[in-house]
Amino acid sequence: MKILILGGGIAAISLAKFLQDKKEIKEIIILEKNEKIGGLLRSYNIKNIFYDVGPHIIFSKDKKILSIILKILGKNKIKIRRSNKILYDKKTYIKYPFENELYKLPKKDLKFALDKFLKNKFSNIKPKTMKEFFLKNFGEGIFNLYLGPYNNKIWKMNTSKLDTQMVERIPRPPDEDIINSANGAITEGYKHQLYFHYPKKGGIQSLFDAFQKKTK
């Protein structure tokens, strides 16, 4: 049997790696439209610092998948604790996820975020758009101050025009976390990404390269 895979990203190279040893498969061909294979797993070396095309981290709720990826990377991996910050109003750094460090907001914004979360007029809506999902789960304050502008920028589209396909990936923090973070407590949020892996050298492209090395 011959296999033809269209497009040469990580999905293609990993599929080829896992299929190549099956005795009924005689040949696997990957057809890539670009000059280079790798798809979105691309890193550029500028003065010995590797920049990903879109920042990538390695994590998975699925322990088996994660262990396969880490095994492929061999020794070229490190485990890192998340330390992302959001630059708010050009001078204040707020930890990501935003709702876990609300107390750092200017007083007026903090009151707006907390009041609209506690008395949320959208809490009973059935979201049809990403915007409605955010309003229902975080309130108008957190949405107007952060989630709205941040997501409009990320998706290059107003969240009122996006449906709810992606929102399953956005965890809903416990109410206490949001309230406690407004009162100055340190809460973490999104724990499945709190620690993540990353290649020690070569940027995220080295994950693709590691898969490629394992193919015949």
Ligand SMILES: Cc1cc2nc3c(=O)[nH]c(=O)nc-3n(C[C@H](O)[C@H](O)[C@H](O)COP(=O)(O)OP(=O)(O)OC[C@H]3O[C@@H](n4cnc5c(N)ncnc54)[C@H](O)[C@@H]3O)c2cc1C
């Ligand atoms: C900004 C950004 C950040 C991300 N961060 C993370 C992260 O932190 N962690 C994570 O796990 N995932 C992350 N992702 C998602 C991850 O990059 C993708 O899920 C993954 O790379 C998809 O791999 P793929 O092989 O399916 O597709 P792609 O990498 O898109 O590869 C598809 C390949 O097919 C080729 N192709 C397309 N059409 C044709 C055609 N007609 N003929 C021939 N070739 C064709 C393309 O040129 C491309 O090389 C991120 C994505 C983005 C954009």
